[in-house]
Amino acid sequence: MDVNSEKLLACMLREIRLAALGTFHDNAPLVSLVTFVPADDFSAFYIHVSRLAQHTVDMQKDKRVNLMISEKDDDRPDPLTLARVSIRGAAEFLTPGEPGYTPVKTLYLARFPESEPLFKLGDFGLWKITPRGARYIAGFAKAYNLTPETLIKVSNR
Amino acid sequence: MDVNSEKLLACMLREIRLAALGTFHDNAPLVSLVTFVPADDFSAFYIHVSRLAQHTVDMQKDKRVNLMISEKDDDRPDPLTLARVSIRGAAEFLTPGEPGYTPVKTLYLARFPESEPLFKLGDFGLWKITPRGARYIAGFAKAYNLTPETLIKVSNR
Numbered sequence: 001m002d003v004n005s006e007k008l009l010a011c012m013l014r015e016i017r018l019a020a021l022g023t024f025h026d027n028a029p030l031v032s033l034v035t036f037v038p039a040d041d042f043s044a045f046y047i048h049v050s051r052l053a054q055h056t057v058d059m060q061k062d063k064r065v066n067l068m069i070s071e072k073d074d075d076r077p078d079p080l081t082l083a084r085v086s087i088r089g090a091a092e093f094l095t096p097g098e099p100g101y102t103p104v105k106t107l108y109l110a111r112f113p114e115s116e117p118l119f120k121l122g123d124f125g126l127w128k129i130t131p132r133g134a135r136y137i138a139g140f141a142k143a144y145n146l147t148p149e150t151l152i153k154v155s156n157r
Numbered sequence: 158m159d160v161n162s163e164k165l166l167a168c169m170l171r172e173i174r175l176a177a178l179g180t181f182h183d184n185a186p187l188v189s190l191v192t193f194v195p196a197d198d199f200s201a202f203y204i205h206v207s208r209l210a211q212h213t214v215d216m217q218k219d220k221r222v223n224l225m226i227s228e229k230d231d232d233r234p235d236p237l238t239l240a241r242v243s244i245r246g247a248a249e250f251l252t253p254g255e256p257g258y259t260p261v262k263t264l265y266l267a268r269f270p271e272s273e274p275l276f277k278l279g280d281f282g283l284w285k286i287t288p289r290g291a292r293y294i295a296g297f298a299k300a301y302n303l304t305p306e307t308l309i310k311v312s313n314r
Contacts, residue, residue, distance in 0.1 A: 018230050018239075020177030022186035022223075029179035029186045031225035033241040033294070054292065066179075068188035072229055073175050078271040082175075084190040114235040135211065137190070 001150070003157070005138040008083050010157040012071055013038050017111065021047065022066035023058035030054060036067065037111045042155040043148065045087065045129045046094075046104050048115060052123055059091045059127060067129055078140065085136040085146075089129040101126070158307070160314070162295040165240050167314040169228055170195050174268065178204065179223035180215035187211060193224065194268045199312040200305065202244065202286045203251075203261050205272060209280055216248045216284060224286055235297065242293040242303075246286040258283070 021034045032055045034047045045067055049056045059065060070084035094101050104126055109116060118124040134146040146154075178191045189212045191204045202224055206213045216222060227241035251258050261283055266273060275281040291303040303311075 016230075017236050018227070020179075020188045020225055020227075022177075022179045022188035024186055025223075028221045028245060029181055029223045030245070031177045031179035031188055031223045031243055032292075033225065033227045033239070035236055064185045066182075066186045066188045068177055068190065070175070070177075070190045073173075079174050079192055079269075080272075082190070086188055088185060088187070112236075115237075135189075 001136075001138075001144050001146075005136070005142065005144070006154045007157045008138055009085060009136055010042075010154050012069060012083055012085070013042060016069050016071070018069075019045075019047070020068040020070075021055050022068070023055045024062045024064065025054055025058045030058060034067075035112055035115070036069070037108050038155075039107070040155065042151040043130070045089070045131070046108055047127050047129065048108055048112070048118065048124055049127060050123045051125060056125075056127075059093075063090045063092065065089055065091045065129060081139045083136075083138050085134050087129070087131050087134045087151075089131045092128045092130065094126040094128055096125075104128070158293075158295075158301050158303075162293070162299065162301070163311045164314045165295055166242060166293055167199075167311050169226060169240055169242070170199060173226050173228070175226075176202075176204070177225040177227075178212050179225070180212045181219045181221065182211055182215045187215060188225075191224075192269055192272070193226070194265050195312075196264070197312065199308040200287070202246070202288070203265055204284050204286065205265055205269070205275065205281055206284060207280045208282060213282075213284075216250075220247045220249065222246055222248045222286060238296045240293075240295050242291050244286070244288050244291045244308075246288045249285045249287065251283040251285055253282075261285070 071082040228239040
């Protein structure tokens with residue numbers, strides 16, 4: 001992967017706030033919108049979801065998920081030149097009070113300060129998605145398969 | 158569903174150009190970025206994809222898909238107030254020359270004129286997604302389950 005594609009990926013993962021989460025739902029794929037924040041080294045991605053939401057029930061049953069993050073549509077003539085990455089991973093619930101919970105909450109609130117009240121409700125919880133691999137399309141016909149190690153390397157860009 | 162939520166949904170389905178497509182990939186969910194255009198009456202949604210793409214291979218094996226369309230992030234304080242809809246459906250390949258193919262191609266090209274050259278390549282093809290149902294979040298904590306009939310009704314807004 002060339003340096004510019006690496007920089008574009010790092011930039012996108014740090015600046016975009018929303019992702020499309022894919023889960024197994026009643027034996028069919030479900031895609032829903034979630035807010036996310038990456039770990040500084042891209043070794044994990046954190047989402048904050050309601051236990052009442054379908055995707056949360058899905059993750060409780062099957063931890064296999066996919067998180068797709070794309071550049072915002074800027075109304076360019078050909079939107080397929082937008083960069084996007086599909087991260088395949090395993091989802092894991094973070095229990096409030098467990099070691100590591102507070103730094104993740106701090107990281108999440110730095111990006112989404114408005115969600116502070118949701119942390120006081122019992123409904124919402126933080127989940128950690130650990131990447132198993134990713135497919136990165138850095139524009140039209142420029143595709144890369146990434147390992148978790150490559151994602152970590154890209155976080156230095 | 159209130160009239161304003163219906164109007165918002167109709168507007169979003171007509172104006173947003175990109176969707177997150179969920180498919181089954183090697184027995185795990187995959188989410189990828191696709192361009193789409195709705196039928197005028199929202200009875201179907203059409204996508205134009207490369208047969209080399211993972212999602213196309215997935216749809217050839219299992220027609221169950223989910224298409225998530227969301228408002229663009231406008232940097233509002235709380236992005237979970239953005240509207241989004243997850244459409245559960247069945248995908249079907251449209252063979253060039255079959256009845257109904259040309260009107261769909263015309264509809265697609267009206268929205269994506271830049272993709273005209275892709276129709277001359279053998280790689281790209283049109284797929285029809287017929288909704289089986291949808292989950293519509295018209296902002297924070299405002300969720301509706303929609304039938305295909307409701308989607309059709311909403312197309313009059």
